Amino acid sequence: MSTNTESDNADAKPTTTPDADTIDTEPQVEPEEEDEVEVSPDVEAETEPVEPDNDDVTGKEVPKEADDEIANGDDAETEGEADAEDDGEAVVTGPPQQFQAAIKGGAIKEFVGTLRAIVDEAKIRVDPDGIQTRAVDPANVAMYDASLAAGAFESYDATDGVLGVNLKRFAEILKLAKKDDLVQLSFNTTTFKLVVHIDGVEFTMALIDPDSIRKEPELPDMDLPVSFTIEEAQIRRSVKAADMVADHIRFRCEEAEETVFIEAEGDTDNVSLELTESDLAALTAAEGQALYSLDYVKDISKQFPRGTEITLTFGSDFPMMIEYEFSNGECEVLAMLAPRIQSD
Amino acid sequence: MSTNTESDNADAKPTTTPDADTIDTEPQVEPEEEDEVEVSPDVEAETEPVEPDNDDVTGKEVPKEADDEIANGDDAETEGEADAEDDGEAVVTGPPQQFQAAIKGGAIKEFVGTLRAIVDEAKIRVDPDGIQTRAVDPANVAMYDASLAAGAFESYDATDGVLGVNLKRFAEILKLAKKDDLVQLSFNTTTFKLVVHIDGVEFTMALIDPDSIRKEPELPDMDLPVSFTIEEAQIRRSVKAADMVADHIRFRCEEAEETVFIEAEGDTDNVSLELTESDLAALTAAEGQALYSLDYVKDISKQFPRGTEITLTFGSDFPMMIEYEFSNGECEVLAMLAPRIQSD
Amino acid sequence: MSTNTESDNADAKPTTTPDADTIDTEPQVEPEEEDEVEVSPDVEAETEPVEPDNDDVTGKEVPKEADDEIANGDDAETEGEADAEDDGEAVVTGPPQQFQAAIKGGAIKEFVGTLRAIVDEAKIRVDPDGIQTRAVDPANVAMYDASLAAGAFESYDATDGVLGVNLKRFAEILKLAKKDDLVQLSFNTTTFKLVVHIDGVEFTMALIDPDSIRKEPELPDMDLPVSFTIEEAQIRRSVKAADMVADHIRFRCEEAEETVFIEAEGDTDNVSLELTESDLAALTAAEGQALYSLDYVKDISKQFPRGTEITLTFGSDFPMMIEYEFSNGECEVLAMLAPRIQSD
Structure with a gap:
């Protein structure tokens, strides 16, 4: 296992322009870091050939900066090797037929706040067992995989579906709920909006087209000692x-x-x-x-x-x-x- | 009863330039709102003819923006119809011969804080029964009529008079008083200053010429269902x-x-x-x-x-x-x- | 005893340019204040001749602004009359051979916070009896003389020496300590750094060359009624x-x-x-x-x-x-x- 360093980096990636980091005062260090901060490609190489820095599903080696860090696990996935669960998730791209749930303010705030640490919007996947989100930050440095099982809810009733959620707005709305207040969530299949009830106040929150939200990253399979x-x-x-x-x-x-x-x-x-x-x-x-x-x-x-x-x-x-x-x-x-x- | 809307507004008011609202990001809506936000002139029309947007006591119809909202009740007043109480108040324009009072910090802070929500200075009318203020915000959108009866004071002794008070400064001084601290107020008829005692600390606060403070608005008589x-x-x-x-x-x-x-x-x-x-x-x-x-x-x-x-x-x-x-x-x-x- | 005023100031100080005080809105008052705010030179004059505004040890009367206020007590000192204690302190200019101490967070934070009110860095003198600092603010208006006796420490072991400390950084590090947390301090005579232990976390803090820190002022001997x-x-x-x-x-x-x-x-x-x-x-x-x-x-x-x-x-x-x-x-x-x- 090895990670590219400035010296051997030229081979792995043709001419890359590091993301601008204009306020950085140590210019000589940052380009190096930008280039090298990535999951070692060798990790994926153990299981299959990898085209680094390529999230084009055709598999052509088009150099691309956007997904050169954590998210390059995607490449492996889209090229054929996917486990059953991921295949299943990939199928659902529309909203659920049914989503009605009630949860304590504390738990849902913790869930949304966690994701907010790195992203402003996310795809929340709902299914009969609970809700789950996987998101990577814009700079490809951090990723979250968070799930809230049906058991975390006071009541829960959902079919498979994906909701594109503005987490910033959602977190703002949830501020109205105290730790033990009941937050009622329901997806309105007519208006395609999320309805949030908090102690008598009803919010109707527009959702985001999930396709406009960044692709969910794959979790690389790593053996960390x-x-x-x-x-x-x-x-x-x-x-x-x-x-x-x-x-x-x-x-x-x-x-x-x-x-x-x-x-x-x-x-x-x-x-x-x-x-x-x-x-x-x-x-x-x-x-x-x-x-x-x-x-x-x-x-x-x-x-x-x-x-x-x-x-x-x-x-x-x-x-x-x-x-x-x-x-x-x-x-x-x-x-x-x-x-x-x-x-x- | 009706309120002017953008479409029929042209008749009621010749060429008006709406107050500048430079940071507003919805320019097409704001001019409309500025023009239309006013007490329905019909309210006053029920009792007497109204010259809208005119606070010139001569009664000439000079279009004027400044008092076109809540405060246009004044027009009615200055044109002849005034009830006995208002006439009485209008007589007193000088400071009181005597004003000496003590009140708990909480109550006076609440009173001053309330007015501070819309104005920075106000005429406080004092008389043997208590103090009273009526003020309208600079944009003519909100008005307060607040009174603190003699019974709200720990001790109270006053003759009729009006004090022009810098509420911002007064509120600042009152910060020194805790909720239950005794705040002693007295008007010094020699220096024409308000003396405020809070737990040993004595403030001498200059008053403002009441005539330089915006005219007190009239309360329109409305039948709200x-x-x-x-x-x-x-x-x-x-x-x-x-x-x-x-x-x-x-x-x-x-x-x-x-x-x-x-x-x-x-x-x-x-x-x-x-x-x-x-x-x-x-x-x-x-x-x-x-x-x-x-x-x-x-x-x-x-x-x-x-x-x-x-x-x-x-x-x-x-x-x-x-x-x-x-x-x-x-x-x-x-x-x-x-x-x-x-x-x- | 007298203090110079604008009028008689010209004699004492040849053409002085007052320190710029650019944000002051009362220009006519400030130059006067800048010039006059100083310990009355007469105080020192009682015991020996004084060359005001001169901290040149050669004793030449070169007019100088920097030390014209509190710190001009130095002049007296450098011209020959020094008491035994000051002579003793003056000898030590290097770091201690040994400095190892433990103190409650509250006490050391109070000590450092006090000095921070007027300076960002200071010489901390250590000796077997405790630590001591004397510092004057950049505008020569305020001075602190603060000492923390060995008895204030939970354990204390030190030889004579002086440590140049970045108080801002030190105060920041000390934020990690609660009032009753034990803060362990030791001077590493090999790296010439101060090692600070707070509940398992070890900080290694570079010291400042004491010679680069402003000279410690003398305490004028005054008889204040x-x-x-x-x-x-x-x-x-x-x-x-x-x-x-x-x-x-x-x-x-x-x-x-x-x-x-x-x-x-x-x-x-x-x-x-x-x-x-x-x-x-x-x-x-x-x-x-x-x-x-x-x-x-x-x-x-x-x-x-x-x-x-x-x-x-x-x-x-x-x-x-x-x-x-x-x-x-x-x-x-x-x-x-x-x-x-x-x-x-």
């Missing part, structure tokens, strides 16, 4: 501390010491949090370290429900998987974050 | 919800169903709160609906004392009267808000 | 009230009445707080009054630990000394503030 589980407050503290000195945060594991380090290096100052087994709820130790964009880690960790245990899984210069549950396990969240490669 | 009384929290919630989708808020009553609707219509999304008799403390139902500027309703509803019952009275395309009391009924507030006329 | 001790909340209230009407605050004492007045005069409005012996914890009354910049008094009073008694000492048109303690008296703070001279 390091895994640890920790109270969310510890991650929050590390992020807060790292934020004082740097723009990136490193997760590092020393196998022999069975210790995880969360570190940040600034120009003059450093931050380090050392976590041994006694600090961790679980640990699968292996030698490895990876660097991530602090902004993304901040946005993702802000959404952690208070008091929750978070499981982080990573490998050297590989993405990090961040997993947690809430609503008594009825809501499962998986965030995936692309690594940043250090230039020195 | 719909009236309902509701907990202030319900209005606040409706306003908060409406604010997510629109700039205006509609109050509508269906007589047969004995139901009041508070509604807002945005470009794509709608909000509706349905209030039946069980939600209301009182209801006089009649068919009717009227649209109001959300910004004004927001500013006015922000001032509602928590837990208070509010009585709203309105008629189709007529102003809304908003009435409530606080300080055990010793403070009475009446707000009047001009309607907005929908263009479609 | 008025002194009173008061609960900090009273000062806060006065400052808040004064801030509503003016940019300056006056402290005045009437000896016969044994009363202190804290006053502010705006263009139209005034504020006054009268404090008699019953309001004061202690009073040494004498006739006198002095005016101070409200911004500085605000910044200094914001740092007062809640519930603390503050001792203020001043003389007519002389600096004010503001003294208080915290951490059971282990931390002593002395702030000195130059007076403003009224032009009328």
Whole structure:
């Protein structure tokens, strides 16, 4: 397994123009990061040939920047290898015939807030078992796969379908609901609008054409060697501390010491949090370290429900998987974050 | 009764230039609203001939924008018909010979804060029975008539007079007082300043020449068919919800169903709160609906004392009267808000 | 004793260009204030000849603006007369051989926050008895002398030395510590960095070359006649009230009445707080009054630990000394503030 670095990158990608990052004050570093931050193509290469940076379903190798990071798992998918579940999902592109549900304000706000950390609109797939969303952020650096099982609802009745939701507006509406207020949701099959009832107030919210919303990414199948589980407050503290000195945060594991380090290096100052087994709820130790964009880690960790245990899984210069549950396990969240490669 | 609309407006008012509303993004709607938002002239027409848009006491029909809305009740007044009470008030234009009062911080802050919702300075009339203010906002859309009876004060001793008060400064000074702190007010007849004592700190506040403050508006005598009384929290919630989708808020009553609707219509999304008799403390139902500027309703509803019952009275395309009391009924507030006329 | 005024100032200082104060809206007053706000040179003159406005150690009378206010006590010092303690301090210019300490978050935050009111970086002198800092603000108007005795620490072990500390960064790091969290500090003599441990998180903070930090000012020896001790909340209230009407605050004492007045005069409005012996914890009354910049008094009073008694000492048109303690008296703070001279 390897990740492209500036030096060997030329072979893998013909002439790429990195996304403009105009406010960055370290121009010499950013182009490098933009190019290299991607799920290692070798991961997909293990199972099938990959045309990197190509989401054209014809399979032609047209170089394209937009999906060169997390989302390039799509390529593999569209070229033939798809498991049964994904095939099934792909079939449903229209709204559901029936969607009527009631849920506590706290749970639906948590669900929508989580997705809002990286996207403003998303396809919410509904089926008889619950709702589910997979979304990737515009820069292809972070991805969420979040599901809210029917059991998380006070009442739930739905057929298969997909709803294109303006999450920003939805989150705004949900502000009217307190944690324990009942939020009633129903899809009006005549007006094609989502009706939201909160304690007597009825909102009628226009939906977005799901086809106009960015394609759902595939989850790459990766074998990440390091895994640890920790109270969310510890991650929050590390992020807060790292934020004082740097723009990136490193997760590092020393196998022999069975210790995880969360570190940040600034120009003059450093931050380090050392976590041994006694600090961790679980640990699968292996030698490895990876660097991530602090902004993304901040946005993702802000959404952690208070008091929750978070499981982080990573490998050297590989993405990090961040997993947690809430609503008594009825809501499962998986965030995936692309690594940043250090230039020195 | 009718309210001018864009189409028939040309007759009533020769070439008017609407007040500039530079940050408005819907230019085609605003001129219409500016012209039409006024108390129906027919209301005054019932009792006497009205020269619209004219506050020149000579009675000449000089078109004038400044007072074309709520305040045009003045015209009627200055042209001869005035009731005894108004005549009485009109006589007093100087400061009182004596004004010495003490009041709890909470009550005076509430009184001043209420007026501050629409004006920065006001004439406060004092007499042996209490203090009273009537003020109209610069755009002639909203008016307050608020009085604080002598009984609202811990001690009160005053003769007839009028004080021109910088409400902004007064509110700032009152911030130093907690809810139950005693605020002592006295008018210094030598320096012509208001002396405010709050827990040892003495403020000496210059007053404003009452003649330099905008003329107090007349309260038009209107017969508004719909009236309902509701907990202030319900209005606040409706306003908060409406604010997510629109700039205006509609109050509508269906007589047969004995139901009041508070509604807002945005470009794509709608909000509706349905209030039946069980939600209301009182209801006089009649068919009717009227649209109001959300910004004004927001500013006015922000001032509602928590837990208070509010009585709203309105008629189709007529102003809304908003009435409530606080300080055990010793403070009475009446707000009047001009309607907005929908263009479609 | 006298303080220069605009009229007699020309003799003392050849052609001075006042510091630019571009956002000031009262240009005719400010140049005067800038020139005159200084510790009366006569104070030093009592003990030895003074070359005002000269911190050149050669003693040549080169007019210089930078140190013309509080800091001109330095001049006296550098020209030969120094007491033993100052001589001792002057010797130590390098970092300590040993500095290892642990302290509660609350105490160290209070210490750093206090200095932050006027400077962004400071020399912190450490010795076996504790740490101590003296700093003057860039405009030479306010000075702090603050010390934290070894007894304020949970553990303390240090040799003589001086650390150049970026207080802004240090304060930011300390935000991670709660009031009762243990903050461990140690100076790494190999990397020359300060290591800060807060509940598992380790910060490595680069230090600043102490020689690049502004010279520590001397404390002028003054005989100020008025002194009173008061609960900090009273000062806060006065400052808040004064801030509503003016940019300056006056402290005045009437000896016969044994009363202190804290006053502010705006263009139209005034504020006054009268404090008699019953309001004061202690009073040494004498006739006198002095005016101070409200911004500085605000910044200094914001740092007062809640519930603390503050001792203020001043003389007519002389600096004010503001003294208080915290951490059971282990931390002593002395702030000195130059007076403003009224032009009328």
